[in-house]
Amino acid sequence: MAEVILRQLTKRFGATTAVDDVSLRIPDGELLVLLGPSGCGKSTILRLISGLEDATSGEIAIDGELVNFKDPTERNVAMVFQNYALYPHMSVSKNIAFPLETARMPKPKVRDAVARAAEMLEIGDLLGRLPEQLSGGQRQRVALARAIVRQPLVFLMDEPLSNLDAQLRVQTRLELTALHERLGITTVYVTHDQVEAMTMGRRIAVMQSGRLQQVGAPVDVYRTPATTFVATFMGAPPMNLIDGELRADDGRWQFVREGYSLDVDPAVMGIEPAALQQSAGPVRLGVRPEHLTLAEPAAAGIPGIVQFLEPVGSDLFVSVGVGEHRVQVRMPPDAKAEREDAVRVSFDPARSHIFGSDDRNLRAGLAR
Amino acid sequence: MEGSVAAGAAEEWAELTLSPRQYRQRARRYRARTSRRAIGFLAPYTAIWAVFLAFPVGWGVWLSFNTGGILGTRQFVGFENWTRAWGDTEIRTAVRNTAVYMVIAIAVVFGLAIFLASLLNKHRRGSNFFKLALYFPLLAPPILGAMMWFFMVHFDFGVLNLILRQFGGAGINYLGENPNALLTIVAVEVWRGLGFWVLFYLAGIQAVPEELLAAGRIDGAKAWRRFARITVPTLRPLLLFALVVAIIFNAQLFDSVQVLTEGGPALGTATVVWFIFKRMFAFQDTGLAFATSVGLLLVILAATLLSFWALAKRQAREA
Amino acid sequence: MTAGSAAPERDLTTDGAATERDMTASDDGQADSFELDRAAFEAAGRRRRTSDRVRRIGAYATLSLFVVISVGPALYLISPAFRDSVSLFAYPPEWIPRRPTLENYRFLFRNTEYIRWGVNTAVYATGVTLVSLVTNSLAAYAFARLRFPGRKVLFFLILSTLMIPVAAVLAPTYLTVRTIGGWPLIGDWIDLDTYGGLILPSAVSPLGVFMMKQFIETLPGGLYEAAKLDGASEWRIFRKIVLPLLKPALVVLGIFVFMITWASYLWPLVAATGDDYRVLTVGIQSLNGQFVTNWGVMGAAALLTIVPVTIVFLFFQKWFVQASMAGALKQ
Known part of the structure; x- marks a missing residue:
C-alpha cells in the first residue's frame, strides 16, 4: 500500500506527445479513475507507472521512492489488462500462483495464498481449468486473483470491464468497488466510460490529448467542469454550449448574443471580477440539460424553436434550435412541447458556467 | 484544495x-x-x-583478391583472379550450363506444378494421397534421389532403356551425350521439386477467396478464363516469391551432377557450384574458387533484386 | 475427406449458372416457353455431366501418371537391392529378383562403414537441429521483445544473410573451420573431422530466427507484460511463458532443419575427410565409382536409408508438409 505521485510526467512517441506534463497525487488506498476518450494518454500513464514504458521526462514515485529507473519487475505493481492476459497454457491455479512462484515463495504458502485469492473472487471451482475453458467474466476474475494474490503496492487496471457484456459489467463494477474497499490498495483505474468513472472513483482525473483536464470528486467534476472538454465529455447528453460575447456595460457584465443578453453577476456565478475582465470578448455559456427549462416565448430566456422530441421514459429530451446551436433540454416525461414551437430556454444563472476563449471555466476555485 | x-x-x-x-x-x-x-x-x-x-x-x-592455395602463402593480387575468372572458358561453360538448366527446370516445374495444383484443387477426392505421393521425392536426400535415377537412366541397365529395348528400340544415352545429360539433370531436379511446388501453388490457389471465383462463375466465365483472370493474378505475388526461391535454390545445383555425371561429358553438365568445388578441393586454385563464389553471391543478390523490381513495376502499371 | 462436400457444391453452382441462363432466355422469349426451356436445360445438364466425367477421368489419369513417376524410382530400388550386380546387366531384364539375395546388405555392413555413417548422420542432424532451435529461439526472443541499442541494425544484418547459399561460402567456411582447428583447446572441438566443425557451420541459417521472431510477435503482447509485472525475469518469461507457447513452431522448425541437414551433402563432404565423421549421403556416394561401382550395394544402401524416413514421414506427414512450407523461404 502506497501513495503514488506523478511529477510533470511527459511521454513522447516520436513526434506525438502521449502524456504531456501530468502531475498527479494519488493518496494511499485511494481508487483514482483516469477518464478520457481513447488515445488521450490514460493507458500510457498506467504503462509508465508500471514501467512497461519509460518516461521521456518527469518523475514517478511510489511509496515515497522514485521508480523511474526501476524495472517493472521491481516496482511491485499489479496490472489487470483489458484482454486479461492470462497465460493460455497454464491452469487457473498456475496462473494465480505464477507471481508467487516467481518470488520463490515456498509451495505450501503458495497453495494457501492461491486458495485465499480464489475464495475471495469465488473461482475456487475453476482452479483446474485452462483459460480457454472460461467465460469472459471468469477470466476477468482470474486476472484479478492473479493481481491481488501477491499484495502489490499499487493496482493498475486498464479498462478491465470493457470486454464484458453490459449486465456483467454493472455487477462486476460493484464487486470491484467492494474488493477495493476490502483490500484498501491504491488503485489507478483507466476507463473511457463516464458511468464507470462516476460510480467507482473517489476521485476522477479527466484527460484529453495527453493533458490532465481536471481532477476531483465525480460530483464536483460533473457540476463544475473545468474546461469545455470536460463539460461535453461528462454527461449524456453533454452540457450545452452557446456562443456569445462577454461585455461590460456601465460596469455591469453581460453575456450577449443575437437577440439575447444575460446579466453576469460575479457573486451569483462564482466568478472573480478580475477573471471577467480578462476574458472579455468571445466566450461560451454552458448549462446542463437538466438545468434548462422551456418557457413561454414572452418569458425571459434564450429564444429558440423546438426541433425534436425524444421521450426516453423517465425524461423527455427536447432539442431546441438556438441560432446555429441545438440545445438539449431535459423535461419531465409529461411536459408539453410540440415541434416548431417558439420557446424561450431559461435557466438559473447560478448553475451555468462561462468558458473563456481558452476553453477554461471562469468559475473561481478551479486552478487555471 | x-x-x-x-x-x-x-x-x-x-x-x-x-x-x-x-x-x-x-x-x-x-x-x-x-x-x-x-x-x-x-x-x-x-x-x-x-x-x-x-x-x-x-x-x-x-x-578473391589473393592467390595461394589452401596451404600456400597468400598474396594480394588485386583483380587478377577476377580477370582470370572472366576469361576462363570453363567458368563460362559452367555459367551457361547453370543458366540453361535454371530456365528450363524452373519453367517446367512451375508449369507442371500449377497445372497439377489446379487439377488437385478441382478434383478433391483422394487429393491427400496424391499430395503425399508427389511430395515423396523430397524426402530422399538429393544424393540418393539422383542415385535412384541411375537405375532409371543408366545406358545398360536403366529401366527406361530396358523398356525401350523390349519394344525394339536402341536405347538412349541419357548421361553420356550432350545435351542429353543436362536435360536428364533437369528431369531429376524437376522430379524432386515438383511435389513441393504443387503444394505451394495449391495453398496459393486455395487462398483465392471463394467469393471471387463464385462471382466469376455467376458471370458465366469459362473455367480457363476464370483461371487466367482471377486465380493467376491473385497468385502473382506468390509467383514472384516462388521465382526468387527457385532461382536461389537452383543456382546451387551440385548434388545430382556430382552423382550422375561429375560435370561431364566434356563439361556438358558442369555447374557453377561444381566448378567452385573442383577448383577449391581438387585443384586448390583458391583464387578462382573465391572469385567465382563471390560472383555467385552477387548474381543471387541481383536476381532477387531484379525480380522484386519487376513486380513493383508490373503492379505500378496495373494500378 | 473434402470430396463428399465438394462434389455436390459444384453441382449446385453448375445448376445455378444454368438456371441463370435459363431465366434470361425466357425473358427474351415468350413466357409460355418454359417447358421447352426446361427440356433444353436438362439436355445441357446431361452434356455437361458427360463432359465433366471425361474431364474427371483425364484429371485422375494425369495425376496417377505423376504419382508413378514420383514414387516409381524408389519402388524400383527394391529390385536391384536384392539382386547381385551381374543380374542387372542380364537380358532380357530381370524385373523381379529370381533368386533374392541379402549379399548386398552383408557387404554394406561388413565391408563399409554404413553403421558408422548412420550414427554420424544422426549425431549431425540432431546436433544441428538442437543448436538451431536453442540459439534461434533465444535470439528471436531478444529481437522480438527486448530493447537494446543496435537492435534493428543487427537484425537487418543477420536477415540480409538469409539468402546466402551454402555453396557460395563453402570455401571460406572450410578455411575458417580449418583455422580454428589449429588453435589450442577450442581446436579440439571445432575442426575438420570433428562433430563441432561439422555441426556449427550448418546451424548458421537465420531462417529460424526470422520464423521464431514472427511467431513470438504474434503471441499476445499482454502475456509478456503481465509476466513482467508478475516479477518474472526475462529468462523466466522465456522459459515459462514463451517457450511453451512456441512449441508448435519449434516442432515445425525442428523437422525442417532436421530434414535439410540429414539430406545435405556439400558441407559434410568437405568437413569430414575420413569415415570417422562421414555421414550417410557422403558415404553412399563414395561407393559410387570407388574401384568398380557395385550397383547392387548402392541400391541396397539407398533403399535402406530411405525406408526409415518414409515410415517416419507417413506418421508425421502433416508436420512435414507444414515444415517444408514454413521453410519455403530458405529452400
Whole structure:
C-alpha cells in the first residue's frame, strides 16, 4: 500500500506527445479513475507507472521512492489488462500462483495464498481449468486473483470491464468497488466510460490529448467542469454550449448574443471580477440539460424553436434550435412541447458556467 | 484544495527531485542495465553466425583478391583472379550450363506444378494421397534421389532403356551425350521439386477467396478464363516469391551432377557450384574458387533484386 | 475427406449458372416457353455431366501418371537391392529378383562403414537441429521483445544473410573451420573431422530466427507484460511463458532443419575427410565409382536409408508438409 505521485510526467512517441506534463497525487488506498476518450494518454500513464514504458521526462514515485529507473519487475505493481492476459497454457491455479512462484515463495504458502485469492473472487471451482475453458467474466476474475494474490503496492487496471457484456459489467463494477474497499490498495483505474468513472472513483482525473483536464470528486467534476472538454465529455447528453460575447456595460457584465443578453453577476456565478475582465470578448455559456427549462416565448430566456422530441421514459429530451446551436433540454416525461414551437430556454444563472476563449471555466476555485 | 487540480499545478509535491543532469545520467544507466539482458539471449546465435557465416563471407571477398592455395602463402593480387575468372572458358561453360538448366527446370516445374495444383484443387477426392505421393521425392536426400535415377537412366541397365529395348528400340544415352545429360539433370531436379511446388501453388490457389471465383462463375466465365483472370493474378505475388526461391535454390545445383555425371561429358553438365568445388578441393586454385563464389553471391543478390523490381513495376502499371 | 462436400457444391453452382441462363432466355422469349426451356436445360445438364466425367477421368489419369513417376524410382530400388550386380546387366531384364539375395546388405555392413555413417548422420542432424532451435529461439526472443541499442541494425544484418547459399561460402567456411582447428583447446572441438566443425557451420541459417521472431510477435503482447509485472525475469518469461507457447513452431522448425541437414551433402563432404565423421549421403556416394561401382550395394544402401524416413514421414506427414512450407523461404 502506497501513495503514488506523478511529477510533470511527459511521454513522447516520436513526434506525438502521449502524456504531456501530468502531475498527479494519488493518496494511499485511494481508487483514482483516469477518464478520457481513447488515445488521450490514460493507458500510457498506467504503462509508465508500471514501467512497461519509460518516461521521456518527469518523475514517478511510489511509496515515497522514485521508480523511474526501476524495472517493472521491481516496482511491485499489479496490472489487470483489458484482454486479461492470462497465460493460455497454464491452469487457473498456475496462473494465480505464477507471481508467487516467481518470488520463490515456498509451495505450501503458495497453495494457501492461491486458495485465499480464489475464495475471495469465488473461482475456487475453476482452479483446474485452462483459460480457454472460461467465460469472459471468469477470466476477468482470474486476472484479478492473479493481481491481488501477491499484495502489490499499487493496482493498475486498464479498462478491465470493457470486454464484458453490459449486465456483467454493472455487477462486476460493484464487486470491484467492494474488493477495493476490502483490500484498501491504491488503485489507478483507466476507463473511457463516464458511468464507470462516476460510480467507482473517489476521485476522477479527466484527460484529453495527453493533458490532465481536471481532477476531483465525480460530483464536483460533473457540476463544475473545468474546461469545455470536460463539460461535453461528462454527461449524456453533454452540457450545452452557446456562443456569445462577454461585455461590460456601465460596469455591469453581460453575456450577449443575437437577440439575447444575460446579466453576469460575479457573486451569483462564482466568478472573480478580475477573471471577467480578462476574458472579455468571445466566450461560451454552458448549462446542463437538466438545468434548462422551456418557457413561454414572452418569458425571459434564450429564444429558440423546438426541433425534436425524444421521450426516453423517465425524461423527455427536447432539442431546441438556438441560432446555429441545438440545445438539449431535459423535461419531465409529461411536459408539453410540440415541434416548431417558439420557446424561450431559461435557466438559473447560478448553475451555468462561462468558458473563456481558452476553453477554461471562469468559475473561481478551479486552478487555471 | 482537494477539489480540482489542473495540469502542472505548482504544488510542492509536484516539484522534480532530480536535476536534468541527474535524470539523464540515471536514465542512461537504467537503459544500459536493461540492454545488458539481451546479451545472453543474443550471444549464442550471433557468435555462431558471425564466425561461420558473416566472417566467411567477408573473408571470401578478401581472398578473391589473393592467390595461394589452401596451404600456400597468400598474396594480394588485386583483380587478377577476377580477370582470370572472366576469361576462363570453363567458368563460362559452367555459367551457361547453370543458366540453361535454371530456365528450363524452373519453367517446367512451375508449369507442371500449377497445372497439377489446379487439377488437385478441382478434383478433391483422394487429393491427400496424391499430395503425399508427389511430395515423396523430397524426402530422399538429393544424393540418393539422383542415385535412384541411375537405375532409371543408366545406358545398360536403366529401366527406361530396358523398356525401350523390349519394344525394339536402341536405347538412349541419357548421361553420356550432350545435351542429353543436362536435360536428364533437369528431369531429376524437376522430379524432386515438383511435389513441393504443387503444394505451394495449391495453398496459393486455395487462398483465392471463394467469393471471387463464385462471382466469376455467376458471370458465366469459362473455367480457363476464370483461371487466367482471377486465380493467376491473385497468385502473382506468390509467383514472384516462388521465382526468387527457385532461382536461389537452383543456382546451387551440385548434388545430382556430382552423382550422375561429375560435370561431364566434356563439361556438358558442369555447374557453377561444381566448378567452385573442383577448383577449391581438387585443384586448390583458391583464387578462382573465391572469385567465382563471390560472383555467385552477387548474381543471387541481383536476381532477387531484379525480380522484386519487376513486380513493383508490373503492379505500378496495373494500378 | 473434402470430396463428399465438394462434389455436390459444384453441382449446385453448375445448376445455378444454368438456371441463370435459363431465366434470361425466357425473358427474351415468350413466357409460355418454359417447358421447352426446361427440356433444353436438362439436355445441357446431361452434356455437361458427360463432359465433366471425361474431364474427371483425364484429371485422375494425369495425376496417377505423376504419382508413378514420383514414387516409381524408389519402388524400383527394391529390385536391384536384392539382386547381385551381374543380374542387372542380364537380358532380357530381370524385373523381379529370381533368386533374392541379402549379399548386398552383408557387404554394406561388413565391408563399409554404413553403421558408422548412420550414427554420424544422426549425431549431425540432431546436433544441428538442437543448436538451431536453442540459439534461434533465444535470439528471436531478444529481437522480438527486448530493447537494446543496435537492435534493428543487427537484425537487418543477420536477415540480409538469409539468402546466402551454402555453396557460395563453402570455401571460406572450410578455411575458417580449418583455422580454428589449429588453435589450442577450442581446436579440439571445432575442426575438420570433428562433430563441432561439422555441426556449427550448418546451424548458421537465420531462417529460424526470422520464423521464431514472427511467431513470438504474434503471441499476445499482454502475456509478456503481465509476466513482467508478475516479477518474472526475462529468462523466466522465456522459459515459462514463451517457450511453451512456441512449441508448435519449434516442432515445425525442428523437422525442417532436421530434414535439410540429414539430406545435405556439400558441407559434410568437405568437413569430414575420413569415415570417422562421414555421414550417410557422403558415404553412399563414395561407393559410387570407388574401384568398380557395385550397383547392387548402392541400391541396397539407398533403399535402406530411405525406408526409415518414409515410415517416419507417413506418421508425421502433416508436420512435414507444414515444415517444408514454413521453410519455403530458405529452400
